[in-house]
Amino acid sequence: NGMEMDQLGPQNFLYGCELKAGKDVTFNPEDDDFEHQLSLRMVCVDSSTKDELHVVEVEGHNSEGQEVKAILATLNPSSLPSVCLGGFEISPPAVFRLKSGSGPVHISGQHLIMADADQSFDEDDDDEE
Amino acid sequence: NGMEMDQLGPQNFLYGCELKAGKDVTFNPEDDDFEHQLSLRMVCVDSSTKDELHVVEVEGHNSEGQEVKAILATLNPSSLPSVCLGGFEISPPAVFRLKSGSGPVHISGQHLIMADADQSFDEDDDDEE
Amino acid sequence: NGMEMDQLGPQNFLYGCELKAGKDVTFNPEDDDFEHQLSLRMVCVDSSTKDELHVVEVEGHNSEGQEVKAILATLNPSSLPSVCLGGFEISPPAVFRLKSGSGPVHISGQHLIMADADQSFDEDDDDEE
């Protein structure tokens, strides 16, 4: 049914997570025959978030396969309580964490699932990859 | 006429709702042969909204079919009276609510209606799903 | 020449209007063989706009053909003098107005004109619709 999803286009699910100091969140869906992607939309503080600068970091992979870190957003309850990411697409595996600030800070977006072009014609590769 | 809509691409309607403390809003169009989606654009306070942090939450479904909550926006009349969501796509059923703040807070966007790829060739399934 | 426009994709024109208290603006292009759409980009205060919260409302139609109102933006010269709408697509007929504030407030965006899929093969329907 990889083919079937391909015909339907990507399927769209809701994604949300909460970051606190020392509490990383990993996005790494289990290995199936589909391609997973996050389209990140918003980063927001909560009503209980302390009024200090919060720096949200994502750890993923660059084009050479090396781990890289990038800053997703820097926000602050009193001056910038939410910021739009505009559909920042993140491929798994990725880790989200607070580089500064104690949180909580919320990330939201869309979890997109598509047929994996490499695997859709291969029915038996789910046992060892 | 599912086929007809498919040829025309998604049809676009205006969507708007108002949230107040204790007044959730549900997006769950009645079951027809079409696929419905919200493309959320803006979250805005009103001129009567009290100057406190308002946290807007959406409840939907993750990729495993479980209910999940995500924060759409955190805003505040004095520092951030509106925030762009940039086309955050939400599939029904979904519930919008204020997690904090008394409101009113307004959500606006586009209600997109497309031919449902699963059903467009099946003329008789509208009686029991 | 509906076919010709279809091949060229949508044509793009500049759209801008100014709202003041009591001065609504209607977007309702005259009925031709084309499909019209606004892709709204920015809402901005002017240098003469009084420092109070301005709430911009749009009136259009929901998926059941009923008139609905939605809030496009809430802004304020001192804290948020402009806000991006990110391509909020509005189908005519639509009315823009200030729900609060005396203005002026400016809306800008793109007026897109496409061949109307329903009418492009029908040369004689411009007399009664």
Next chain:
Amino acid sequence: NGMEMDQLGPQNFLYGCELKAGKDVTFNPEDDDFEHQLSLRMVCVDSSTKDELHVVEVEGHNSEGQEVKAILATLNPSSLPSVCLGGFEISPPAVFRLKSGSGPVHISGQHLIMADADQSFDEDDDDEE
């Protein structure tokens, strides 16, 4: 080679200009066989920009071929030093200017060049248009 560009999709170049009071900037690429478009991304103040409201105006053409003005952004060094336009597409000829404020204010974006669908099959029109 209009055909060649068509196959490659739009080509993408960097665009940037600086506005000061009384110093308009015109976007009007010389007439060649290509279609030119600006996809505007950001409007930003400079570190030397005086702390007053700056209103950035664009002059272009509406769907009836008439000159129209629209407000692109209103910004202010102390409260909103930059604003995202999210890909506001402007067709030439267009003029950018400061309607208020002394500047400098910077506009940046992408200059997109595509094969012109009207002319790509006509090899001999580059000598007099």
Next chain:
Amino acid sequence: NGMEMDQLGPQNFLYGCELKAGKDVTFNPEDDDFEHQLSLRMVCVDSSTKDELHVVEVEGHNSEGQEVKAILATLNPSSLPSVCLGGFEISPPAVFRLKSGSGPVHISGQHLIMADADQSFDEDDDDEE
């Protein structure tokens, strides 16, 4: 395998860099058979960034092949600690630098890699370009 990538669409990797006064960052992937592009998403201050206006500049090429500079973002820890660029597409070679401010300031986005339409049918041109 240029053809293979073409069938898969662009591949998406995480991009992040840090700017400080006097520390430029160059984006210029080594010459391979692929087309590289940055889709810039966010510019953010850090928790250690001094409270002054930071102006982020990019240097690239205009449509005539000349070097041009454009301002990507102007931000400030206390009033605007992060700003969304909304997918500002930059073609290499490009240089990012702080025109004002001492930093650090972070840029993040997506590094997209596609089959190069010019080269995908030519296996032997990697020796002299």
